[in-house]
Amino acid sequence: MRITKHPILDFNRGKKITFQYKGQEITAYQGETIAAALYAAGIRVLKKSNKYKRPRGLFCAIGNCASCYMVVNGVFHVKTCITKVKEGMVVEEETEKGDIID
Amino acid sequence: MRNKAEIVIIGGGVIGACIAYNLAHKGMKDIVVLEKNYIASGSTGSCGAGIRQQWGTEMNCLLSKKSMEIFENMNESLKVKRDIELKQGGYLLLAYSEKEFKQFKENIKLQNSIDIPSQLLTVKEAKEIVPQLNIDGVKGATYCSTDGHANPFRVNQAYVEAAKRKGVQFYTYTRAQDIVTQNDEIKSVVTDRGVIETNKVVNAAGGFSKEVSLMAGIDIPTKSERHQILVTEQVNPILKPMVMSFSYNIYCQQIPDGSFVMGYGDPDEQHSHNIKSSWQFLEKMAKKSTYLLPFLKDIRVIRQWAGLYNVTPDAQPILDESDKLKGFFMAVGFSGHGFMIAPFTGVLMAEMILGERLSMDIKLDVKRFEHDRLILEPSVV
Numbered sequence: 001m002r003i004t005k006h007p008i009l010d011f012n013r014g015k016k017i018t019f020q021y022k023g024q025e026i027t028a029y030q031g032e033t034i035a036a037a038l039y040a041a042g043i044r045v046l047k048k049s050n051k052y053k054r055p056r057g058l059f060c061a062i063g064n065c066a067s068c069y070m071v072v073n074g075v076f077h078v079k080t081c082i083t084k085v086k087e088g089m090v091v092e093e094e095t096e097k098g099d100i101i102d
Numbered sequence: 103m104r105n106k107a108e109i110v111i112i113g114g115g116v117i118g119a120c121i122a123y124n125l126a127h128k129g130m131k132d133i134v135v136l137e138k139n140y141i142a143s144g145s146t147g148s149c150g151a152g153i154r155q156q157w158g159t160e161m162n163c164l165l166s167k168k169s170m171e172i173f174e175n176m177n178e179s180l181k182v183k184r185d186i187e188l189k190q191g192g193y194l195l196l197a198y199s200e201k202e203f204k205q206f207k208e209n210i211k212l213q214n215s216i217d218i219p220s221q222l223l224t225v226k227e228a229k230e231i232v233p234q235l236n237i238d239g240v241k242g243a244t245y246c247s248t249d250g251h252a253n254p255f256r257v258n259q260a261y262v263e264a265a266k267r268k269g270v271q272f273y274t275y276t277r278a279q280d281i282v283t284q285n286d287e288i289k290s291v292v293t294d295r296g297v298i299e300t301n302k303v304v305n306a307a308g309g310f311s312k313e314v315s316l317m318a319g320i321d322i323p324t325k326s327e328r329h330q331i332l333v334t335e336q337v338n339p340i341l342k343p344m345v346m347s348f349s350y351n352i353y354c355q356q357i358p359d360g361s362f363v364m365g366y367g368d369p370d371e372q373h374s375h376n377i378k379s380s381w382q383f384l385e386k387m388a389k390k391s392t393y394l395l396p397f398l399k400d401i402r403v404i405r406q407w408a409g410l411y412n413v414t415p416d417a418q419p420i421l422d423e424s425d426k427l428k429g430f431f432m433a434v435g436f437s438g439h440g441f442m443i444a445p446f447t448g449v450l451m452a453e454m455i456l457g458e459r460l461s462m463d464i465k466l467d468v469k470r471f472e473h474d475r476l477i478l479e480p481s482v483v
């Protein structure tokens with residue numbers, strides 16, 4: 001779901017784009033964050049906790065916590081709540097702590 | 103609260119808990135440990151968690167080697183509930199000058215003479231152990247594969263639980279306020295929760311060793327200084343050994359959970375009990391570590407903290423009974439490496455307190471500072 005009308009804010013949506021999430025095509029608007037687009041598409045679980053593999057979703061939404069870390073175009077630990085979505089992005093759930101890419 | 107004890111140990115860190123456990127293990131009864139905060143709330147819980155046997159003095163080498171042997175069997179010997187997270191990924195020490203490398207050669211000779219499996223490495227060999235290492239300016243290295251890391255909180259807790267099973271009484275949030283003496287003998291320890299009659303006291307107060315000694319009228323040459331640390335987020339294992347340099351002044355290690363723990367010693371740090379974190383440390387630490395290990399640039403720092411080194415003039419601890427006050431024992435001044443030598447320190451202190459023959463000859467008496475016969479530890483961060 002997306003808010004279309006707001007008493008104070010105006011929403012100037014960018015153009016429609018698509019990106020990949022777990023092999024599935026998701027539609028988003030340019031200017032949205034990855035997490036916002038996933039949330040709008042009904043996806044609530046963004047990652048699993050490291051130790052006990054418990055579900056983690058959008059939490060702080062301002063880039064402070066580590067709850068929305070995902071693998072974006074092969075890069076681990078991307079804060080999807082503050083990273084804008086781009087056409088053709090490949091977004092995956094983190095299944096491990098992640099490797100550092102040099 | 104008990105009003106009488108055979109011995110009162112001041113400090114619930116790893117040193118105090120380990121001494122308590124070893125005393126109880128040897129059959130001593132009525133042991134009380136006083137801790138002004140909670141277990142591991144002082145230097146133990148804020149330490150860098152490394153275990154190194156590559157030292158430059160015989161005492162530090164022997165204490166750390168014997169302690170590593172205890173760490174290796176600790177899960178079984180203390181019947182721990184939670185694994186102590188021992189990781190023996192080695193320590194890689196880097197020399198940045200010929201002079202430093204010469205010192206390393208002497209250290210290796212000493213270490214090998216007491217069966218520490220350390221070795222001298224060329225720069226190329228060092229790079230083979232840590233392929234990501236920036237070797238600019240490195241003249242040589244040493245490596246000991248059995249050095250490593252353990253979780254200080256779990257080790258401390260393991261000693262506390264094992265000691266409790268043997269009847270030791272721990273009083274947390276209980277502050278020692280005074281040590282009452284009469285005719286050079288200890289009569290009692292005054293706490294903020296009551297008085298405990300006793301003839302024996304152990305000063306295991308870490309960063310507050312001087313203050314506790316002064317309660318008994320004994321002055322000791324220990325000083326406290328802040329050392330800061332930061333920790334990063336967790337990533338898959340990439341760095342096996344602790345990478346360390348004395349001249350470049352850094353230590354950095356990936357601990358078993360995947361985070362990196364690192365620090366350096368600030369030469370301008372004043373003696374104090376300040377344990378605040380600073381942005382200056384964060385900035386300098388980030389620069390230092392990313393120069394040495396460039397891949398760290400993509401990893402986020404998640405937390406910083408600081409703790410106290412309790413330093414002596416020769417960077418070796420004081421393990422002794424006071425010659426001025428009978429029954430006043432000291433296990434203090436560990437100079438930044440108390441955690442790694444705690445297990446064997448506890449054994450030695452228990453033997454000393456019980457008047458047994460020590461299982462190792464030690465030259466760590468408090469009088470060494472009066473007689474100017476110091477052997478300076480050259481290898482400290």
